[in-house]
Amino acid sequence: GQSLRETLKEVIPAKQEQLKKLKAEHSQTVVGDIKVENIIGGMRGLKSMLWEASVLDPNEGIRFHGLSIPDCQKVLPPAPNGKEIIAESMLWLLLTGQVPTPEQTRQLSAELAEKGNLPKSVEDLVDSLPQSLHPMTQLGIGVSALNHDSQFQAAYEKGMKKSEYWTHTLEDCLTLIAKLPALAARIYRNVYKPGTALPALDKDLDLVGNYTQLLGYGDNHNLTEYLRLYIALHGDHEGGNASAHTAHLVGSTLSDPFLAYSAALFALAGPLHGLANQEVLRWQLAMQKEIGDNITHENIKEYLWKTLNSGQVVPGYGHGVLRNPDPRFIALQEFCQTRPELKESPIIQLVNKTFEVAPDVLKEHGKTKNPYPNVDATSGCVLYHYGLTEFKYYTVIFGVSRALGALTQLVWARALGLPLERPKSVSMDVLEKLVKA
Ligand code: NMX
Numbered sequence: 001g002q003s004l005r006e007t008l009k010e011v012i013p014a015k016q017e018q019l020k021k022l023k024a025e026h027s028q029t030v031v032g033d034i035k036v037e038n039i040i041g042g043m044r045g046l047k048s049m050l051w052e053a054s055v056l057d058p059n060e061g062i063r064f065h066g067l068s069i070p071d072c073q074k075v076l077p078p079a080p081n082g083k084e085i086i087a088e089s090m091l092w093l094l095l096t097g098q099v100p101t102p103e104q105t106r107q108l109s110a111e112l113a114e115k116g117n118l119p120k121s122v123e124d125l126v127d128s129l130p131q132s133l134h135p136m137t138q139l140g141i142g143v144s145a146l147n148h149d150s151q152f153q154a155a156y157e158k159g160m161k162k163s164e165y166w167t168h169t170l171e172d173c174l175t176l177i178a179k180l181p182a183l184a185a186r187i188y189r190n191v192y193k194p195g196t197a198l199p200a201l202d203k204d205l206d207l208v209g210n211y212t213q214l215l216g217y218g219d220n221h222n223l224t225e226y227l228r229l230y231i232a233l234h235g236d237h238e239g240g241n242a243s244a245h246t247a248h249l250v251g252s253t254l255s256d257p258f259l260a261y262s263a264a265l266f267a268l269a270g271p272l273h274g275l276a277n278q279e280v281l282r283w284q285l286a287m288q289k290e291i292g293d294n295i296t297h298e299n300i301k302e303y304l305w306k307t308l309n310s311g312q313v314v315p316g317y318g319h320g321v322l323r324n325p326d327p328r329f330i331a332l333q334e335f336c337q338t339r340p341e342l343k344e345s346p347i348i349q350l351v352n353k354t355f356e357v358a359p360d361v362l363k364e365h366g367k368t369k370n371p372y373p374n375v376d377a378t379s380g381c382v383l384y385h386y387g388l389t390e391f392k393y394y395t396v397i398f399g400v401s402r403a404l405g406a407l408t409q410l411v412w413a414r415a416l417g418l419p420l421e422r423p424k425s426v427s428m429d430v431l432e433k434l435v436k437a
């Protein structure tokens with residue numbers, strides 16, 4: 001089979017043509033209108049950016065180049081010793097729009113493992129950070145410092161042609177994805193298991209197989225499989241989510257992939273976005289503590305109202321775009337159903353019971369446009385069951401994953417020559433004049 005680079009060289013010209021045609025024939029065609037609510041409401045619903053790898057339907061959820069999550073589970077190659085989708089097959093699909101063969105997936109795994117070690121300067125930098133610094137802050141710092149060796153930046157300084165932007169961007173993106181497990185695992189060890197030795201990267205393992213091993217959970221096959229699925233599913237969620245959008249915005253200035261993705265990580269670190277998975281666990285454990293062994297619908301309902309009446313959001317519920325249960329949540333729930341230990345896990349049972357009650361409570365509360373769970377409602381609880389209990393670390397795992405989609409789009413943005421992102425803002429005075437006009 002063809003290599004990833006050969007495949008991309010083949011698919012890019014058709015995409016460039018598609019954009020050229022759209023520009024030539026439809027630059028002035030109207031495809032929507034702007035309401036005041038879009039401007040003051042966080043641009044919700046405003047179609048205003050290009051994003052190639054995935055599209056989110058409010059009711060159906062995410063599709064990656066047209067493939068739903070169950071489609072991906074059917075066609076994307078797993079690891080040799082596993083059944084779940086792996087990061088490499090998802091990355092290949094996101095980048096090229098094509099389903100890789102098992103052999104192509106293996107090749108990519110081998111390349112990533114080959115490139116996965118951190119430079120000494122970044123190891124030293126990460127080791128010097130205070131143990132008390134949030135792991136997400138540490139991840140962002142480490143990723144930005146990797147730009148020391150950015151191929152894109154070096155080539156730009158030498159004066160490369162625009163047509164070469166995407167190839168150098170791709171090399172940086174693959175380098176970054178390859179190094180994320182070593183960086184993220186080093187942070188985990190420094191913060192939670194200081195003094196323990198990190199194993200070397202195994203050239204025969206996939207990205208997540210290596211990541212789990214580096215974290216110190218390599219012997220737990222079920223956790224490794226869970227993380228494979230988790231990392232593949234969190235990879236991309238179209239372009240408007242805060243982390244992906246940040247990478248796109250920062251990347252549009254032609255800052256390199258390391259800088260663009262570190263910025264994305266700081267967006268992911270907010271509680272309304274990726275940090276919600278740590279918040280969910282904290283909230284579910286507090287609920288468990290309060291209601292004890294008597295897990296009834298009534299008790300959960302009461303706890304939900306207590307959260308809402310104290311002015312807090314119910315973490316893991318609601319969404320900026322989705323209007324149904326998140327299919328990623330469903331896929332993770334299904335994973336739990338196939339594993340007896342998870343089926344019987346008290347924390348997973350509590351998540352399930354909460355799901356039976358929360359949508360009706362949120363509907364009655366009447367504020368959120370989407371009373372259903374998003375992916376974060378369950379993702380961290382499975383990690384907790386498997387003994388990865390350090391919940392401040394959970395968003396780091398999301399951060400390892402989101403690189404797949406955010407960096408894919410950087411390659412596409414460079415290949416398509418997308419411009420600097422610079423929307424027009426207006427003041428309230430200007431808006432008042434506009435509504436009167
Ligand atoms: N619990 C209580 N209130 C909520 C919730 C919730 N789970 N979700 C939305 N609301 C409120 C929201 O705060 C807003 O209130 P107000 O008018 O007082 O500002 C109102 O409902 C309308 O919000 P929506 O338009 O439904 O939601 P929006 O698009 O603004 O925000 C989220 C989307 C995801 C930020 C919001 O649903 C939320 O805060 N959820 C909890 C946090 C969470 O789970 N985030 C993870 C998102 C997924 N991810 O991985 O990033």
Ligand code: MLT
Binds near residue numbers: 234237242243320321
């Ligand atoms: C995501 O995966 O980025 C979240 O579901 C948030 C979003 O799509 O806005």
